[in-house]
Amino acid sequence: MNGLSFCALDTITNKILAFERVNFQTQLTPYLMLKELKEKLSKQGGIGRNFSEVMVVHKNNMFGLVPKPLFNKEELPNYLKFNAKIMANDLIAYDEVPNQEIMNVYIPYTNVNNYIFELFGEFEFKHSGTVLINTLLNQNRTTSEPICYVQVSEREMEMMVMSDKKLLFYNQFEYKNKEDFLYYLLFSLEQLQMDLEKIQLKLFGAIEEGDPIYDLCYQYIKNVSVFAPSNPSFPMDQLENESIDFSILSSL
Numbered sequence: 001m002n003g004l005s006f007c008a009l010d011t012i013t014n015k016i017l018a019f020e021r022v023n024f025q026t027q028l029t030p031y032l033m034l035k036e037l038k039e040k041l042s043k044q045g046g047i048g049r050n051f052s053e054v055m056v057v058h059k060n061n062m063f064g065l066v067p068k069p070l071f072n073k074e075e076l077p078n079y080l081k082f083n084a085k086i087m088a089n090d091l092i093a094y095d096e097v098p099n100q101e102i103m104n105v106y107i108p109y110t111n112v113n114n115y116i117f118e119l120f121g122e123f124e125f126k127h128s129g130t131v132l133i134n135t136l137l138n139q140n141r142t143t144s145e146p147i148c149y150v151q152v153s154e155r156e157m158e159m160m161v162m163s164d165k166k167l168l169f170y171n172q173f174e175y176k177n178k179e180d181f182l183y184y185l186l187f188s189l190e191q192l193q194m195d196l197e198k199i200q201l202k203l204f205g206a207i208e209e210g211d212p213i214y215d216l217c218y219q220y221i222k223n224v225s226v227f228a229p230s231n232p233s234f235p236m237d238q239l240e241n242e243s244i245d246f247s248i249l250s251s252l
Contacts, residue, residue, distance in 0.1 A: 004037055008051075023154055034111045041119070054120045056113060059128035061172045063106035068096070071103045079105040095130040100137070100167050104130045129158070133170055136160055146194060149227065150185065152205040152213065157181060161192055161199075168192055178213045186220060196220060202227035 005021035020040055028036070062084035076092040084107060086092075095104045106127040116123055136149050146163040155176070161169040169192055173184040189196065204227040207214055218224045 004033060004040070006037075006040070011052075030109050030111050033109070034115060037112060038115065051120060054116065054123035056108075056116055056123060056125040057128050057131060058106065058108040058112075058125060060107070060109075063104055063127055063129055065097075065129075065170060066103045066105055068101040068103055071105075076105055080107065093125070093127075095126050097130055097133050097167070100133070102133075102167065104133075129170055129172070132158060133160060133167055137162060137165065137167065145200065146198065147200045147202060148185075148189065148194070149202050149204070152181075152203055152207040154206060157184065159185065159188060161189070161194070178216050181213050182216050182220070185217065197222070199223065200225070204228070 005019070007019045008017040009015070010017055022036060022040065024033075024036075062080065064079045064083050066079050071094075073094065076094065077086055080086055080092065086107070090107050091110045093106060093108050095106075096102075097104060104127050106129075108125055108127070113125060132151065144164040146161065146168075149160045149162075151158040156172060156174055158172050159169070160167070169188060171188065173180075175181045175184060185201075186196075189199065199221065201217060201221045201224045203214060203217070203224065207226060209226055214224065214226070
């Protein structure tokens, strides 16, 4: 775990009441991450505890996408045993990706879920991949052309490829420099046999035109742009703060 964020949204006025994002310099254990979360939430006492809805989004690489016809909830560990180190006491959860016949099997942070339950009572939780896939698919219901979305953060990239309104690929990668970023991008597109002359690359998150990553991608993929949601369910004018996580806002 290399970061955490939280957001409080007033759904009546559609305004963000509070948002905070913390990037850790090193990977933290679940214990240390919970300690950080408790500290941050304790400083937001003015927001209150009487929320009508609480959503926890777990963002990690301990997940696997499974075609729904092959999914069996009794076999959850088998879907992850080659992707993640599973401990005997790990809780394994799953989300259904709407309209895609895909299940996202993942390991949530149980200690975080337990703490949130202590604070707020009943709540819902999802994997960030489920939220991102559903949101981005809904952004392009009318196009059948292949599109590659990449959410860029300081050391991570979330990559999704869709074509003809169907999900073809989703994965997360950690990168150290722009060359790593390009390698993961081009290698993934090559495995999908995507034509670099035709595919649209839409970058969003901590990225702007003229950034080193943007310029490097443009050398290989000409149809590159910085993506902004067209029909967001959150305040567009508040997205100027690049620290606001698109996945978090999309889950609200």
